[in-house]
Amino acid sequence: MTDTLTLLSRTIAARRDADPATSYVAKLHAGGPPLIARKLGEEAVETVVAALTGDAKDLTGEAADLIFHLLVLLDARGVAFADVTAELDRREGMSGIAEKAARKT
Numbered sequence: 001m002t003d004t005l006t007l008l009s010r011t012i013a014a015r016r017d018a019d020p021a022t023s024y025v026a027k028l029h030a031g032g033p034p035l036i037a038r039k040l041g042e043e044a045v046e047t048v049v050a051a052l053t054g055d056a057k058d059l060t061g062e063a064a065d066l067i068f069h070l071l072v073l074l075d076a077r078g079v080a081f082a083d084v085t086a087e088l089d090r091r092e093g094m095s096g097i098a099e100k101a102a103r104k105t
């Protein structure tokens, strides 16, 4: 899964300066972080609605839209996707330590 997202984040970076007429990523970038953040917010709401009222297929599609727009926003703000996965890895390590500590008590 991370490989898919890593590849998509690279594609997004490569499409940043493409023609907005032919690239959705470039169209989003032309609007800057305010447009991308607004789209991300819309997709978050659509994901919540799908989770509460839709079926698994609806939620799957909205979740994909949400993750895609998050990757576009990270790219627009110069945050590497690898930094996000590293942060998640760090937290996983922290929880691992906490679990070990809990087992000793």
Ligand SMILES: N=c1c2ncn([C@@H]3O[C@H](COP(=O)(O)OP(=O)(O)OP(=O)(O)O)[C@@H](O)[C@H]3O)c2ncn1[C@@H]1O[C@H](COP(=O)(O)O)[C@@H](O)[C@H]1O
Residues within 6 Å of the ligand: 011, 012, 015, 022, 023, 024, 025, 026, 039, 064, 065, 068
């Ligand atoms: N993974 C995606 C992807 N997921 C979702 N979307 C787009 O996100 C939008 C979702 O927004 P909405 O649900 O509001 O639909 P909409 O009304 O059509 O959107 P708007 O026109 O109002 O912005 C749709 O236009 C989808 O096509 C994506 N657009 C592009 N990609 C990938 O991004 C890469 C680069 O794409 P281009 O920049 O278009 O070459 C390619 O690998 C694409 O497959």
